[in-house]
Amino acid sequence: MPKQLFAEYPLVFYISITTLAYLLVRFAIPSIIHAANKHSLFDSIDLHRKEHKGNISRLGGIGLFCGFTITVLLFATTVHYQEANFLIASSILLFALGIKDDIYGVSPSTKFALQIVVALILVVLGDFKLSSLYGVFNIWDVHPIAGGIFSIALIIFINNAFNLIDGVDGLAGTVGAIVSLCFGVFFALGNDVAYAFIAFSMLGAILGFLIFNYPPAKIFMGDTGSLIIGLVSAVLAIKFIEINKVGVVPGPFFSSAPAIAVAVLIVPIFDSLRIFFIRLINRKSPFRGDRNHIHHRLLRLGLNAKQILLVTISFNGSMIALTLLLSHLGNFALIFLQIGICMVFNTILTYVKGRKATKAYTIKDVFLKDTVKVS
Secondary structure, eight states, rough: OOOOOOOOHHHHHHHHHHHHHHHHHHHHHHHHHHHHHHHHHOEEEEEETTOOOOBSSSHHHHHHHHHHHHHHHHHHHTTTTTTHHHHHHHHHHHHHHHHHHHHTTOOHHHHHHHHHHHIIIIIIOOOOOOOOOOTGGGGGBBBHHHHHHHHHHHHHHHHHHHHTTTTTTHHEEEEEEEEHHHHHHHHHHTTTTHHHHHHHHHHHHHHHHHHHHHSSSSSSOOHHHHHHHHHHHHHHHHHHHTTTTTTTOOOOOSSSSSHHHHHTHHHHHHHHEEEEHHHHTTTTTTTTTTTHHHHHHHHHOOOOOOHHHHHHHHHHHHHHHHHHHHHGGGGHHHHHHHHHHHHHHHHHHHHHHHHHHHHTHHHHHHHHHTSOOOO
């Protein structure tokens, strides 16, 4: 009976799974907070990159993972989604990694090695890989091995990108909710029920968590949560691009799918590429933490957490709307347009921050002081 109902009324199905995932996380988090308080499982307040002042648990990712995983396991057979096995197996591995990191800490080499294993499972066994660059840099179909290697690198990059933006109450969760909602709607419009199901399951789990993470946060998602959101976001992005590949039958529902995927993920992509570039040209390790992320710069401008969320949502939404509106231009033109907009946004933000510190700050100082010689 439920299968027939969901098949005839997909909107009911999407609302049901979103609600279930939401409720599972919504009622799990208070117990996690209670256990964390009882056993003093708190985030360290002496780390120089943290903004909070009190003892707050980083174990919110446990509830997020459980809500998402239970929902997927309950309904995977309803949508005949066999690849759920590989996604859940990968999520469990990252869950174990995140829990250990959130409680005891994990060395960067161990974290990177396990992320490679997870990416290999998804790409080799689950076939979550790109088969083309879709005209970006005038490159189309690629060799399966090259496509697999690129997909592994992409999964690891997006995985870590969400971890990097998790520095302000509600930021990573809000961005993750936007990503899940957008891909869920895109897949639903294209009648790709299985992947819409995954996206809405993650959306519900994130919304249940955000009730307790919205400023002022009562709990953080930790690496457990950010890694799971990053993993699912990477999988959704890859499948969205592949399903809307030019030349498939029937034709793609969305044109310029890679550019649209970049727009949906623009916040973690932009911030991570920018921070890696600055660290490398200053001869620093790209994996060494600092306070030079976009949200740190917005904090130094005097914005609070809620205002940072508003700026982030506005920027993300504008990029998605612009890319959809101009999707006829093609991936090559759109991605370079996105790069240009991000560079302008970064220049303006850096200039305003510099002028607030000293009136002698000029446009050239954006590069000379805040890019090449970052303090």
